[in-house]
Amino acid sequence: MTAADAVASMKRHMDPAVGSSWADVYQNVRSITQTGPYEVTVTTSIPDSQFNLAMGSSAGVVESAKTLAEKGKDYGNSTGLVNCTGPYSVASWESGESITLERYDDYWDTALRAKNKTFTFVFMGDSTARVNALTTGAVDGRLDAARRGAAEARSTDAGHLYLGVNTAVNNIVISNLKGALGDVRVRQALMMALNRPEMVKAMTGGIGEVTNAMTTKSVWSGVDESTVDDAFNGLKDYTYDVAAAKKLVEEAGATGKEVVFATAPIGNDFNIVSQGTAAAANAIGLKAKIVTLTPAQFSALFSDPSAREGIDMFYTSWYLSSPDPLEMYAVLRTGQFSNYGEWDDKEFNTVVNEAIGTSDVNARAKLSTKAQKIANEQAAVAAAVRRADDGVPRQADHRPAAVDRVPVLPVGGHPWQALTCCGTRSTVPTLPPPPHAAGGRARWCGWSSASLRASCSRCSSRHCWCSSLASSFRATPYGSCCAGAVRTRRRSPRSRSSSDWTCPHGSSTSTGWSTCCTATSVARCSIGRMCPR
Numbered sequence: 001m002t003a004a005d006a007v008a009s010m011k012r013h014m015d016p017a018v019g020s021s022w023a024d025v026y027q028n029v030r031s032i033t034q035t036g037p038y039e040v041t042v043t044t045s046i047p048d049s050q051f052n053l054a055m056g057s058s059a060g061v062v063e064s065a066k067t068l069a070e071k072g073k074d075y076g077n078s079t080g081l082v083n084c085t086g087p088y089s090v091a092s093w094e095s096g097e098s099i100t101l102e103r104y105d106d107y108w109d110t111a112l113r114a115k116n117k118t119f120t121f122v123f124m125g126d127s128t129a130r131v132n133a134l135t136t137g138a139v140d141g142r143l144d145a146a147r148r149g150a151a152e153a154r155s156t157d158a159g160h161l162y163l164g165v166n167t168a169v170n171n172i173v174i175s176n177l178k179g180a181l182g183d184v185r186v187r188q189a190l191m192m193a194l195n196r197p198e199m200v201k202a203m204t205g206g207i208g209e210v211t212n213a214m215t216t217k218s219v220w221s222g223v224d225e226s227t228v229d230d231a232f233n234g235l236k237d238y239t240y241d242v243a244a245a246k247k248l249v250e251e252a253g254a255t256g257k258e259v260v261f262a263t264a265p266i267g268n269d270f271n272i273v274s275q276g277t278a279a280a281a282n283a284i285g286l287k288a289k290i291v292t293l294t295p296a297q298f299s300a301l302f303s304d305p306s307a308r309e310g311i312d313m314f315y316t317s318w319y320l321s322s323p324d325p326l327e328m329y330a331v332l333r334t335g336q337f338s339n340y341g342e343w344d345d346k347e348f349n350t351v352v353n354e355a356i357g358t359s360d361v362n363a364r365a366k367l368s369t370k371a372q373k374i375a376n377e378q379a380a381v382a383a384a385v386r387r388a389d390d391g392v393p394r395q396a397d398h399r400p401a402a403v404d405r406v407p408v409l410p411v412g413g414h415p416w417q418a419l420t421c422c423g424t425r426s427t428v429p430t431l432p433p434p435p436h437a438a439g440g441r442a443r444w445c446g447w448s449s450a451s452l453r454a455s456c457s458r459c460s461s462r463h464c465w466c467s468s469l470a471s472s473f474r475a476t477p478y479g480s481c482c483a484g485a486v487r488t489r490r491r492s493p494r495s496r497s498s499s500d501w502t503c504p505h506g507s508s509t510s511t512g513w514s515t516c517c518t519a520t521s522v523a524r525c526s527i528g529r530m531c532p533r
Contacts (some may be wrong), residue, residue, distance in 0.1 A: 024331060
């Protein structure tokens with residue numbers, strides 16, 4: 001690697017013909033010149049506190065200048081590959097299948113010589129296939145297993161689930177402000193109508209939490225604790241309130257207007273968020289439409305404005321690559337590449353621009369706090385969930401010692417699973433079954449309050465995704481809210497009388513299953529009942 005390689009790699013991001021996703025990092029750069037054998041000098045038009053930090057991300061990757069010239073437009077794809085200086089080189093790239101790295105035995109730092117001879121990344125578009133590959137040992141590991149398959153990752157004996165420092169927030173990106181969502185009241189109403197606590201439980205299997213910020217505390221590096229507290233504690237809290245949200249939509253004159261949510265078959269969290277957002281939009285008087293894209297089409301939403309035409313919202317996990325919240329808020333300024341909805345707020349722009357030119361960490365953080373509050377108040381991006389961690393890498397407990405919800409009844413032959421009527425299994429380990437349940441099988445009989453009187457039907461053992469509720473059940477630890485009802489009287493197996501069951505939280509079920517469900521502190525849960533076999 002030479003200084004010339006660094007110059008060529010950095011200048012590439014400034015070339016409009018390349019269309020780099022990291023071009024914003026270089027927007028204040030006036031010149032990049034080689035000023036010594038191993039020295040490059042970058043001159044900016046204004047003081048830029050973010051530039052040096054960004055060099056630790058993809059914006060600062062150094063490639064061979066010769067390779068860039070030779071490969072041209074094929075650089076970085078499955079034909080041109082890459083040629084960097086790490087302990088591995090790219091041996092092969094089977095488009096859509098896998099990328100194989102091969103150890104470079106002449107690596108300059110012998111102390112950091114790679115331990116594995118090869119390292120293969122396998123592309124799996126189907127979320128179930130990814131989970132199966134992990135639990136069966138077909139793959140040796142997986143990134144982000146916690147968010148998309150926390151239940152399976154915790155229950156399998158094939159390996160261990162580790163949680164560590166995280167910089168990502170799962171967001172609903174507002175990509176069109178020319179329609180109903182152009183009114184801030186509608187965006188705020190949608191946030192209020194999202195049952196985010198229940199979505200989080202279903203999405204993360206208990207390792208996530210609701211957030212109103214678009215950053216995690218982990219990126220506020222070196223900032224005074226009091227400033228960080230102010231940045232997060234002073235945010236508008238979008239408490240779940242459908243009635244109030246509906247009034248906001250009416251005030252905005254948006255009742256009946258269509259909103260389009262784009263999703264893709266990438267993971268169970270995509271399904272949960274799309275269904276949950278559509279339900280929330282419909283509940284407050286909007287007309288929601290879900291459009292399912294292929295993974296490739298969905299990826300284009302982040303780089304091609306034409307791909308976002310007709311799309312009002314889409315879901316993503318927005319991670320940061322530097323230890324500064326300004327990486328997030330800088331891209332939401334007017335005209336920035338990643339400002340997908342073309343949100344425009346003059347006060348926000350002024351605050352962020354001042355922060356970028358501020359070198360003192362704490363002074364800059366106070367300005368970032370203002371930016372965070374403005375974005376939160378304006379619901380520029382709907383922040384949904386962040387992974388709950390304490391910043392210390394650790395191994396997750398394989399089987400929790402205590403839980404805050406009711407254990408499910410066991411399925412005969414597999415004591416750690418429960419079965420729903422559509423055939424969806426909950427593969428999360430539970431505590432020992434409730435009394436009198438060991439010889440029975442748990443079955444759900446209906447997915448709405450209207451079907452509570454329906455007779456129980458035999459459940460199949462196949463996996464399926466019959467509804468968003470089924471998806472939630474499969475991903476939620478310890479079953480669903482009513483799953484803890486247990487038989488307390490030994491009646492005929494055909495008995496379906498409510499007096500034959502008791503709610504484990506002490507509430508009588510004589511007035512119906514909704515009473516029992518309410519006692520479990522799970523909102524609006526009248527979605528089924530347990531039947532003995």
